[in-house]
Amino acid sequence: MSEWQPKILAILCNWCSYAGADLAGVSRMQYPPNIRVVRVPCSGRVDPLFIMKSLQSGFDGVLVSGCHPGDCHYISGNYVARRKFAVLKPLLEFIGIEPNRVQFSWISAGEGERFATVVTKITEDVRKLGPSTRLVKKL
Amino acid sequence: MTDSELKGAVLPALKKPGGAVRDFLRLAMEKELADAVILPMKVPSGDSFAWILMNDISLLDDAVPIAATMPVQGAKALRSLTRKGPGNLKIIAVMRPCEIRAAMELSKLGQVHPENLILATYDCPGAVQLQKYVDDPAGSEEYFAGMLQKGKPDDSAKPVCHTCENFSMFDSDIHFGYLGLSEKEVLVIPGSEKGSALLEGLGLDLTKDLQAWEKGIDQLKADKLNSRKSTFEETKAQLNGFNGLLSVFANCIGCHNCQSACPICYCRLCYFDSETAEQDPDALITAAEKRGGISLPVDRIMFHTGRMAHMSLSCVSCGQCSDACPVSIPVADVFSYVADQTQRTFEYTAGRNDGDPLPLRQFRKAELPGVHELVKDADAEVPSHE
Numbered sequence A: 001m002s003e004w005q006p007k008i009l010a011i012l013c014n015w016c017s018y019a020g021a022d023l024a025g026v027s028r029m030q031y032p033p034n035i036r037v038v039r040v041p042c043s044g045r046v047d048p049l050f051i052m053k054s055l056q057s058g059f060d061g062v063l064v065s066g067c068h069p070g071d072c073h074y075i076s077g078n079y080v081a082r083r084k085f086a087v088l089k090p091l092l093e094f095i096g097i098e099p100n101r102v103q104f105s106w107i108s109a110g111e112g113e114r115f116a117t118v119v120t121k122i123t124e125d126v127r128k129l130g131p132s133t134r135l136v137k138k139l
Numbered sequence B: 001m002t003d004s005e006l007k008g009a010v011l012p013a014l015k016k017p018g019g020a021v022r023d024f025l026r027l028a029m030e031k032e033l034a035d036a037v038i039l040p041m042k043v044p045s046g047d048s049f050a051w052i053l054m055n056d057i058s059l060l061d062d063a064v065p066i067a068a069t070m071p072v073q074g075a076k077a078l079r080s081l082t083r084k085g086p087g088n089l090k091i092i093a094v095m096r097p098c099e100i101r102a103a104m105e106l107s108k109l110g111q112v113h114p115e116n117l118i119l120a121t122y123d124c125p126g127a128v129q130l131q132k133y134v135d136d137p138a139g140s141e142e143y144f145a146g147m148l149q150k151g152k153p154d155d156s157a158k159p160v161c162h163t164c165e166n167f168s169m170f171d172s173d174i175h176f177g178y179l180g181l182s183e184k185e186v187l188v189i190p191g192s193e194k195g196s197a198l199l200e201g202l203g204l205d206l207t208k209d210l211q212a213w214e215k216g217i218d219q220l221k222a223d224k225l226n227s228r229k230s231t232f233e234e235t236k237a238q239l240n241g242f243n244g245l246l247s248v249f250a251n252c253i254g255c256h257n258c259q260s261a262c263p264i265c266y267c268r269l270c271y272f273d274s275e276t277a278e279q280d281p282d283a284l285i286t287a288a289e290k291r292g293g294i295s296l297p298v299d300r301i302m303f304h305t306g307r308m309a310h311m312s313l314s315c316v317s318c319g320q321c322s323d324a325c326p327v328s329i330p331v332a333d334v335f336s337y338v339a340d341q342t343q344r345t346f347e348y349t350a351g352r353n354d355g356d357p358l359p360l361r362q363f364r365k366a367e368l369p370g371v372h373e374l375v376k377d378a379d380a381e382v383p384s385h386e
């Protein structure tokens, strides 16, 4: 059997990080092929349950990325998202999800390189942690 | 209104605090300063209470303003009445502080419109656990009489009552205080302009200083804070790691009663009751094949943590969820502990009526530095939930 590859869901804001991913692509930057991208209108759209459900459905990690502070297309969605994640983070730890499995970042449309770095980072972090076994509990 | 200049009026309490409250309400209705009142009343079978909206003064005689147990959270009654708008009746609602606080949270969520309500609280000694009350109403009434006399909960009370620091006046319009006073008096204290206007309208003499009462409250509060600290330590140890949480909820039958009883969970269709929450059967089989075995159904811990993520910022630690659980899971102990943690993150106290919006409806530009920083030490163990 080939080596285990982490599967990571990347939930990206349409106005910044998604465009950042695009830029990384057209600039032919190299980054691991482990992410599956879901585009959202704003990181503020991300309900904590999206993250829990992804882990439950078999993803090994989740990346949520939105605009830098002050740059939100809807003015303040990313600030509110940060508050939601601040509530979610300790809860994830509470249920035994290692902190590195779920990461949040700010990536602008011009930061193709940063996008590649962030994706490489989370892929390697999750690879080290191994397959996610929480939420769908192993007996 | 600062505490030092706050004064109250003395009500004669020949019939114990509840009687004084009833007389007060009768007066307010007679003087047409209130169109109706909302109070608990014993149900015909005598083993429980129901919220009654009454505009007939004669019904007051059968009302029990300070009821021994709380079958339906009062905020739910207020929501059913005002969810579409304030209406034009002026209504006084007498409820426990945790019920008023839940109503405040619901009003921030647009589910309660308190404009025409006068929310009245009292020094809450705690509430008898519902199951205990139903099993033995007469015995429970005796326990409750004792609690009322001492002003604090005993073993028959809900566990959360022992750790409740908001058992007295908490942003209500008027408050009935009896702690620290002689058995013959009950203080009525205005908590808002609406409350002051009502007391003035009733011609009450607001000259009594509150020192004795405040001292009584402070003493009890200190005790409660201590037991809060030690109980939270215990809960924390009990919940340590995923297996701790699993064992607390091991017997959960997934009935979602805890959620239906919760005043904060007002959504008509909860995500967890929807088709989307269900796992795809094929995915379950794949997971079982990959892992050698999985437990079914898989969503219990998801349900509880999901609820924590959605509503713990507004949890008022009223304990209704524990009362509702058919398999005696201490749901409220867990939620109360988690709520303490999440509310602390934003220096928020659920139920505060100080114009401060819900934590997720506001933000500061520079805050919460840890959230977006990628975690540095990738090999770190799963930390305990500190």
Ligand code: SF4
Pocket: B258, B261, B262, B263, B264, B265, B314, B315, B316, B317, B318, B319, B320, B321, B322, B331, B332, B335, B336
């Ligand atoms: S979670 Fe439980 S304790 Fe908290 S508000 Fe809901 S019913 Fe009350």
Ligand code: SF4
Pocket: B251, B252, B253, B254, B255, B256, B257, B258, B259, B321, B324, B325, B326, B327, B328, B329, B331
């Ligand atoms: S009421 Fe008890 S058994 Fe029912 S879902 Fe809640 S915790 Fe589980």
